[in-house]
Amino acid sequence: MKREYCGVFGIYNHPEAARLTYFGLYAQQHRGQESAGIVTWDGKIIREERGMGLVPEVFNERHLGKELKGSIAMGHVRYSTTGASLIRNAQPFLARYKNLHIAIAHNGNLVNTMELRGRLEEEGSIFQTTIDSEVFVHLIVKYMNGNTVEDAVLRACKDVKGAYSLLLLINDKLIALRDPHGIRPLQMGRVGSSHVFASETCAFDLLEAELIRSVEPGEMVVVEGTSVTSYKMDIPPQPTKHCIFELIYFARPDSTVFGETVYTCRKEMGRQMALESHVDADYVMPFPDSGIYSAVGYAQQSGLPYEHAMIRNHYVGRTFIQPSQDMRDFSTRVKINPVKEMIKGKRIVIVDDSIVRGTTIRSRVKKLRELGAREIHFRVSCPPIRFPCFYGIDFSSKGELIAANHTIEEIERFIGLDSLHYISIEGLLKAVKKPDHYCLACFTGEYPIPCEGGGKMCTECGC
Template structure:
């Protein structure tokens, strides 16, 4: 199972800033389910509320109506890609530097964290967390006495390497910054006289805000006194937007990287139907991430679309984990097959990806037990063979089933009659600007070399599958 990274929301000049931030985070809950936080500027100080859990678990009416006062707010929902899942690592991260109060929210992953942390600690910096996001605060503080706040933020961004979309609340100023390659999404919108910022435009839709434009790679927006200023803070880099936003992470009703996610996923399914047709009784998704690609496959192939797997929408993050002798229970409780649809049928399953293969194997085994005659699978991303260092939770090659095994071996392990992954060319045919995307998890060609590696990561020490 893939785990999401983080979601950001910011709003400037709104009488109900905290409440708007709450709903903006709620709309993006799929991006992070470990912790949530909101920070507001009340005209004198930054107020904040952070906690572990989902957005409705962290905030109540007392927080939104009384404690989080002010017309400017930023919010963050987190899944940890660096740093443990602890309350001290929840964001926005707060600091006070002289007369300046700062709250920072970060989506992404830095690749030179260890190097910078060692340097800063040797100069006297004391870190409060284990997250890479705190690096920004210490770099800003290091330069703030020598330059303006804007210059200190730009200098900090010039030192870090990796993926970052940032929201920074500094007293009454709101900053939005994107790394030079544009790995992570961040968009600007407007509702009435208020400016809003979010990782995904589905947050704008909930608030009836107008989507204005994406934040550009290497851009810094400064919002102050109802005025928006834009700075290009570095030389242009090649865009390397995360293709997994369109494959899996983003909500289908969002616009991400100027692409409508729903349309991209349908196009991926249609391309799969061209690349790997199969004689089956119907097309079915593993809900929810495979639904829209399965619709595309069905429409392009002429095969009926059926939802023969039903998702339990009331299983939350805090569901009690079963004992070892019930280790498949947590898989079964999330989705369950419609038994009458399965027996004697030739099934074509469309899903977004295969990472480790264990969850899909359990589901396919259940379909076999229910009497499926054939089970075929089509996947809307190429084989994931390399770890991601920019914020997705497959950080070691040993976790990736496709890293060391041929496709026919993977099909045997899962229990499939046939398996086809979309080609890289097929995947890129579903987007408007194919050269703008990071494909490192498929190819091993890293736009920013990971620590101790060159630009190309090679596969070593193959591990055989065990049945």
């Protein structure tokens, strides 16, 4: 199962900073549905509100209109990739050092967390959470002695390894920075005279904000007063390695990330699949919603009709009462249901973005067979996922990834398909503008950043 990871949003110098942050997080809810948080600064006091659940479940009018005062704000939506699913691990994470109030919101995952945490604890640091983001705060404080805030943050960046697109609120400064490989997206924009930052541009669209540019890999942007200052990390240049899964699955299709229009990329992935693996069929359909845009591209290239023969229930929320254990496939059925008249006797091409474990797809294909589908052909708009991700996507361990342990033919038989085709890596890279700028480690096992153990990634934890 793929899980969303995190989204961040920040705004500087706006009278409705908390409210705009709420809407910025709401637009990025797809990036994390476990917890949400907002912090604000009014020049004297830092205020926070965090909770487990979706953005509208955590915040209400009292928070936005009365309690979260201040013209500087930042927020975070989270799905845990490091740290347990607990309220104390919800972000933004807050700390106080002398006269500084520090808040951090982090999207990504550090690969040397345990090494740094152990070293800091030996030096006397006491940790409040299990999230890797807290390591960053301890490092900044460590380097504050005699240095500016900017120098301390840049020195901390020299110690950490991994993926991080993060926001820091330190008194009157709003700081945005991105790891040297640029693995996770981070955008910079403007609402009137107010500067804004977000993981995705869909947050800007909701606020009618102007997109200025991306925060560059290895860049730190500091907003203070009327000045915006850019700094480069004192780190040897690294190859750009954006996460390709932002384009395959995670980013909203109406967003622009890494200079790419997500919608266009997904359509092109579908078109490339049709070029690689056309099959005679009655129609093409997606498994909604993740397969929709690739299915459109496949249908347009192949000339086959495009149909929605599987309907998703968009009103299934987190609080849906779970069925008893003897109704194991109920949660799958309540989310997506076939149009029966469209299935019987039909030759169907199904398009989806990925296969992780294969169990959910197997149950859906079984249902289509029971309804009389004549042929079922499956097309996947990413190559086989054979390796876990250590940079902020909660992919299963290698032992649970079906493509890591089975051939294409074995997966085809397990799911019950007439044919199965994954897009080739070459086909996938034809769908993007700069093919050499993407991390493909979950397909190839070639990790751009070694794990904290150094050397080779292990199959489970990466050390």
